Amino acid sequence: MKIIQNIFSFLIALILIVLTITLSLYSFGLLSMNFIPDLISASYNNWQAAVVYLAFLIMALFVIYPYFTDRKFKSTRLLSSESGDITITISALSNLIKDRVKEKQRFDDIKIKLEEKEEGLKIILSGKLTVPGDLPAISESIQHDLKSYIKQTTGIQVEKVQIRIDDVRKDNKLPEEVE
Numbered sequence: 001m002k003i004i005q006n007i008f009s010f011l012i013a014l015i016l017i018v019l020t021i022t023l024s025l026y027s028f029g030l031l032s033m034n035f036i037p038d039l040i041s042a043s044y045n046n047w048q049a050a051v052v053y054l055a056f057l058i059m060a061l062f063v064i065y066p067y068f069t070d071r072k073f074k075s076t077r078l079l080s081s082e083s084g085d086i087t088i089t090i091s092a093l094s095n096l097i098k099d100r101v102k103e104k105q106r107f108d109d110i111k112i113k114l115e116e117k118e119e120g121l122k123i124i125l126s127g128k129l130t131v132p133g134d135l136p137a138i139s140e141s142i143q144h145d146l147k148s149y150i151k152q153t154t155g156i157q158v159e160k161v162q163i164r165i166d167d168v169r170k171d172n173k174l175p176e177e178v179e
Contacts, residue, residue: 005066008059015056088154090114097123100149105142106130109166120157121150126164139163 043049094112110127143161
């Protein structure tokens, strides 16, 4: 679906570019004075042109539709009881994860993507890690800690925690002297 929307966006942008160049050339007098009236009269009572124009209209509507849809916060259900449901928004869950990772590890510029799967929540975490330390061990520690923390805090089952380290920074602090 995203690929189709990107293709439509590209085509609409391309048509808009051609249209603006044509109108600019026409306005500067570089095209014949009858060019646009002739183009419009040539499309009168032409069903092929009408189909092409309607296709462009549908593509344009498809591109702008997401901007007018209801912008509800995505959420996931924590608990369902006779009294009602308890949900947590994805942004609140992201903040909870971000705070936990910053508290436990030296992981900066954290970006979080959450996907709801049938088996549980999939957390995709990326950012910059400050070392010294064993990168695989630190990553595994973050994975296990987040899985258990989210389960304990929210009751949400975490299927997988994927970590992508975008940059590794070296800690420039000198070690404290041991006497």
